[in-house]
Amino acid sequence: MSFRDDNSENKDLQKPFLHTGSWYKLGTRQSSMMNSSTQIIRDGSVSVLFCVLIAALGPIQFGFTCGYSSPTQQAIISDLKLSISEFSLFGSLSNVGAMVGAIASGQIAEYIGRKGSLMIASIPNIIGWLTISFANDSSFLFMGRLLEGFGVGIISYVVPVYIAEIAPQNMRGGLGSVNQLAVTIGIMLSYLLGLFVNWRVLAILGVLPCTILIPGLFFIPESPRWLAKMGMTDEFETSLQVLRGFDTDISVEVHEIKRSVASTGKRTTIRFAELKRKRYWFPLMVGIGLLILQQLSGINGVLFYSSTIFANAGISSSNIATVGLGAIQVLATGVSTWLMDKSGRRVLLIVSSSIMSVSLLLTSIAFYLQEVVPKDSDLSNILAILSVVGVVIMVIGFSLGLGPIPWIIMSEILPVNIKGLAGSTATMANWLISWVITMTANLLLTWSSGGTFLIYTVVAAFTVAFVALWVPETKGRTLEEIQFSFR
Template sequence: MVGYSSPAESGIVDDLHLSTAEYSLFGSLLTIGGAIGAIVSGRLADYLGRRLTLGVTDLFAIIGWLSIAVSQTAWSLDLGRLLLGISLGLTAYVVPVYVAEITPKDRRGQFVVFHMFMIVTGISVAFLLGVILSWRLLAVVGIIPSLVQLIGVFMIPESPRWLAKIGKSDEFEAALQRLRGVNVDITEEAAEIKEYTDSLKQISEVNILQLFQRKYAYVLTVGVGLFALSQLMGTNGILYYASSVFESAGFSGHVGSIALAVIQIPAVFVPVVCMDKFGRRVLLMVSAAGLCFGCFLAGLAYVFEDFGLLKGVSPYMVLIGVLIYAFMYPVGMGATIFLIIAEIYPLNIKGLAGSMATLAGWLCSWFVAYTFNFSMEWSSGRDVFYISGHLCFHIAVYCGFGTGNERADTRRNTGINQPYLAKERGRMTSRYFSFPAVK
């Protein structure tokens, strides 16, 4: 979904005779749909269950891809993109939740990283296939993963934790036994899940007005600020319209797309090696600094082009700058933001505060996706990349000074699914962030 608009841009614009405004609307509708999906995802997953919600996301995706594939006008193209966005917004919530709830504690991190790896791989495959396939055929190919998952939904067990939450004890134990194997003793894990479920029932969740109390101000600011800034720095604009960025710099859009597809995959493995060793904040700072350098290099290339300098070199500078940007984003700003959001919010505000942070991120993502093409046309690419680089610099500063002091907390999981939080000396401390205690 994310990787579709860049390789398909020239074909769609030529075949349907779209203006810059019309294609910008098409590209940005994915984020509007994502915001809609994010708003309803938690309620839907709790009401229908994780497995059935996955099936709903697949239906939205299949209908969306079909609408794009057969489009003859802009409105059906936009409808398809909006449906894909809703599917993406639902998927972004329910898949990590389902994965976390079905995997053993000692394998949870590996599965989360593998999930991120599959996302980046999907984007890379879309870039590669877009070089050889037409935009309609690429949309048809996009149906295949959703169709496979829709069939697979009927073959996988429901989340044991969700079944325990709604009081289906027999089905909960049967699902857990199926996941762990018929010869595995699940007594201890089943007891832990029941204890966790009972703990949730004792916690009274806050409403939207209570969320804005002073005691929640710091963690709310950190979460919403990180999500918003990570989207405002231009990631979706650069990835959605990468082909046009390369072509505006005088470089082949096809070759640039292939290079972009290849460079993103190894970047996913950097957090695997470094996250637990150096911490979340260090990865965010390194990632933001790398993104800033990539933007600076690409912006400098446009400066040379404006003054007629290094004409044979400036296109390659744009390519290298964008590739550095694409590599450094998964290193810290990709999955790490979601992990921080999961760790810093207390249980009684986690759902509401998490939704608010996610919604802020989707809205900022829409702003970037919609205005990026206009910005490239109305001003020099130099200005676009320098603005993005400036924001990346501020993110690095924000992560360095705005999120408290890093501390280590080696306490074990408490059984209420808050693996890193503990009250210590009047402060609420995560393994990699510390902030005022929420009482």
């Protein structure tokens, strides 16, 4: 299939065009889109929601990987005779594997599609969890962690992109947030199940999300935008019709997607020098910047080692407190999913980062004061409660915006002809910083809990300024409108 160039597309917009038996005029285009949007909610939302729920099994696997090290730390160290540094290496190796997976994710997703990429990502995840469950020494433990990390690296890029490409514009924010909601569910499940089963059984349970995902992929359509880019005309329109409902007129959306794909030209790669143009460097800077700041906030350090943080705060039932933290994160992310298409991405990011700045500062001060007051005093107990409250509020703030939104914006703003390379670069940067945070968090907490949270406070405060100055609002706009605006 070949698409016409921009000039021919623009000329066609000045006269009626024919598609699937219906005539549309430019003057009625806006009302047609509104009617189509209403129809989508009525007829297509169930189909799209089903696809999102199947794809969300990938982020559940992602979250299970993130949460696994928290409830298993003491048991693995005891059984395999590991040092704190070795366990920190184990915890961080998933990020190393994810960096490799992220580098490959863009190209894999471009060549074999979003569904094929998720199927490929599931295999190393399953093998990795089984390797961990049967490990008798650190080498097998490390190898399994690398394998599951590789799969998670692919999942972390492909799922947000797939959801953004199948969702109608009026539902894209909420559905996009399901990605992060699923991650938090995976984290909570690992925390909760870790209370009842040993670390080997918990690793076997980690196989389940991807084991269900593989057959589930056969029941959902491929991304229509990827099919259009690959020139698969019939498959593209069939996929979009399934997603929007068989009674919905998809003519306007088909035309918009074709126009967007045609405007990028047949060339799928660009020269490095072209990245200097604002249409490329600005969305790339925003996408990478948000994903880096998301990790520099210290969230993975808090989630990976939450049991240790609560123990340092003087909480005797630190594992149970960790499960409670996971449940709170799920609830807060659910609220974010509801708010995403109502308040907008930018406002939620500013509110989220502001809440994190205040709560992290509170936690830092509480930990600093705990070092100078008597351990058994009433003041020490009050400070312990304040530090826990600070961590909980930090996680709530993160879940409201900085958790889900960077992935949504990355999948929305990157131009289609650089999405594979730029998206995998942004995802790789996210995992690189996640590895640094995960590798250093345990050591930093041993050095000074107050100092660790003070560092994270500075990052959260900078994030507020970054969002206020640079991040555009993408609510209520089609992917094609968002990407065209950067020209």
